[in-house]
Amino acid sequence: KLEHDFLKCEFQFKINPNLALSDSIDKIIDTLEPLASANKRALYLLSECYSLKIRNLTHLECLDKIVETTEKMMKIKEDLFGTIFCDLPMILNNMGLLYQNYYQDLDSAEALLGDCIQCLLLLHGQMHPYLGPCLNNLAAIYSERGHHLKGLELLEISWALTKLSKSDAFTALEKVMYLSNMAMLYQKTGNYPKAINLGEQALN
Numbered sequence: 001k002l003e004h005d006f007l008k009c010e011f012q013f014k015i016n017p018n019l020a021l022s023d024s025i026d027k028i029i030d031t032l033e034p035l036a037s038a039n040k041r042a043l044y045l046l047s048e049c050y051s052l053k054i055r056n057l058t059h060l061e062c063l064d065k066i067v068e069t070t071e072k073m074m075k076i077k078e079d080l081f082g083t084i085f086c087d088l089p090m091i092l093n094n095m096g097l098l099y100q101n102y103y104q105d106l107d108s109a110e111a112l113l114g115d116c117i118q119c120l121l122l123l124h125g126q127m128h129p130y131l132g133p134c135l136n137n138l139a140a141i142y143s144e145r146g147h148h149l150k151g152l153e154l155l156e157i158s159w160a161l162t163k164l165s166k167s168d169a170f171t172a173l174e175k176v177m178y179l180s181n182m183a184m185l186y187q188k189t190g191n192y193p194k195a196i197n198l199g200e201q202a203l204n
Contacts, residue, residue: 002028006045010052017059025053040080047076063102070095084119092116093134096141106141113138132162136181143185152185176202 005028009021029049035042050073057066070091077085096112099105113134120131135158142151159178179202186195 002031002042003045006049006052013052013056017056019056020060021056022053022062022065025049025056029053036076043076043080047073047080050076063098066098067095084122086123089116089120089123089130089134092119093130093137097137100137100141100144106145110138110141113141126161127164129162132158134158135161136178139181139185143188148185148188152182152189155182155185 005024009024009028012019013021029046032042032046032049036046037043050069054066054069054073057063057069074088074091077088092112093116096109096116099112100109116134117131117138120128120134124131135154139151139154139158142148142154155178159182162174162178179198183195183198183202186192186198
């Protein structure tokens, strides 16, 4: 019955992501939580419920509720898979961006993105395609804090890794984004010739 209710919510979300499903999902969660400590299947379904709730809250832009829900989901996934699990880097990256852009808490954002990068390196090494964008996000925080040289160093590493890991899948839009961001940081560090050169490359 609970799995059927969850699949129904998931189907409704796929049909209309902007449909408010939190109340329906919370009813399933409330029923599962007493069962989850002694039942791995219930614990796994509970983690899937929290994941669906986060996706629904994101579409509804209920950002204030996402952090609490994500932290609960992370605890459940740790109980299931251990302290480091395959989608932990993505969760940490998304949390870092939320703290940066919504809460304006750069300390927490920097710590979360740093943990995200360490997890990626531990799980997948330097060639994972997600590493470049995460380094780019951390570089943006350094730049926002005025540490332009540190941000530029990370951005150049991100640019190089993204080109290597994605090869032919590297899009023109991504190229423009990286070149433009590097041009902006070179400008902020006073290296105007380099900034102009990168800006011209982004336009071509």
